[in-house]
Amino acid sequence: MSAYTRQAMARLFDRTAETYDALGVDFFGTFAGELLDRVALVPGERVLDVGCGRGAVLFPAAERVGAGGSVLGIDLSAEMVERTAKDVEARGANASVSLMDAQEPTLPDAAFDVVLASFVVFFLPDPVAGLRSWHRLLASGGRLGVTTFGADDPRWAAVREVFKPFVPPELAWTLAIRSGLFATLEGFGQAVESAGFTGVTSVERVYPVKFADPGHWITWSWSHGQRMFWELIPEDRLDAVRQAVLAELEPLREPDGSVVLAQTVRYTLAHHA
Numbered sequence: 215m216s217a218y219t220r221q222a223m224a225r226l227f228d229r230t231a232e233t234y235d236a237l238g239v240d241f242f243g244t245f246a247g248e249l250l251d252r253v254a255l256v257p258g259e260r261v262l263d264v265g266c267g268r269g270a271v272l273f274p275a276a277e278r279v280g281a282g283g284s285v286l287g288i289d290l291s292a293e294m295v296e297r298t299a300k301d302v303e304a305r306g307a308n309a310s311v312s313l314m315d316a317q318e319p320t321l322p323d324a325a326f327d328v329v330l331a332s333f334v335v336f337f338l339p340d341p342v343a344g345l346r347s348w349h350r351l352l353a354s355g356g357r358l359g360v361t362t363f364g365a366d367d368p369r370w371a372a373v374r375e376v377f378k379p380f381v382p383p384e385l386a387w388t389l390a391i392r393s394g395l396f397a398t399l400e401g402f403g404q405a406v407e408s409a410g411f412t413g414v415t416s417v418e419r420v421y422p423v424k425f426a427d428p429g430h431w432i433t434w435s436w437s438h439g440q441r442m443f444w445e446l447i448p449e450d451r452l453d454a455v456r457q458a459v460l461a462e463l464e465p466l467r468e469p470d471g472s473v474v475l476a477q478t479v480r481y482t483l484a485h486h487a
């Protein structure tokens with residue numbers, strides 16, 4: 215992650231925090247729910263939610279572990295942490311939130327029964343180092359649950375092309391969060407094993423994600439990691455790019471005017487021996 219440092223990434227997410235996962239799109243919450251089903255949390259467990267964002271995993275996890283358990287969310291974006299901590303208080307949730315780096319969390323060994331990391335591992339400069347840290351934080355017999363993105367929707371290739379000319383070579387990796395370690399389910403599974411985990415299993419699912427219209431997708435794309443690509447575009451080109459995106463999405467409209475993105479999500483589970 216050469217030119218986009220961890221701090222720059224955190225500041226990016228600071229700027230998304232206000233509308234993150236709050237624009238009427240069925241996305242992070244759905245995947246969080248499925249991750250929790252697959253990990254099968256039970257009451258009383260101690261859970262760490264790495265890269266907790268606005269709490270898509272944190273809040274349902276807190277409900278599942280109940281008053282006898284605990285959930286700690288960590289994130290490097292101060293804005294995410296502050297807003298989510300306020301929500302924890304307002305909801306009286308059985309959870310806490312802390313500003314902390316996911317790759318080198320400053321937490322005691324063997325302090326958790328479950329570590330969850332939903333859509334964060336690919337942002338780390340050294341994902342395997344992050345996985346090793348999470349292994350260290352798990353008690354014997356503990357479980358890991360990670361989500362990552364699978365292949366892009368081929369029908370949306372032209373939309374992605376619109377952004378490419380603005381991505382400098384040193385940020386090319388940002389276009390490739392589905393390459394390297396993340397290119398295949400098997401490859402990521404091996405990375406998880408190399409960090410010390412056993413019993414690695416992965417599944418992939420494709421979800422239709424619906425946007426009311428192309429403009430809705432554009433607004434939503436500013437509210438999460440995709441914002442990085444918008445911010446690479448010079449101010450005086452923004453409107454032209456927006457128009458180009460709208461033009462590429464026009465043929466994809468459904469009869470009701472909406473556009474649907476086929477989002478592939480991977481769930482990888484593993485154990486601490």
Ligand SMILES: C[S@@+](CC[C@H](N)C(=O)[O-])C[C@H]1O[C@@H](n2cnc3c(N)ncnc32)[C@H](O)[C@@H]1O
Nearest residue numbers: 227242265266267270289290291315316332333
């Ligand atoms: C795509 S969001 C996912 C948030 C949440 N897990 C969800 O499913 O909605 C990625 C989150 O990881 C956080 N993040 C990125 N790099 C991080 C790092 N090095 N340490 C901790 N958090 C990080 C971001 O601030 C952001 O909140």
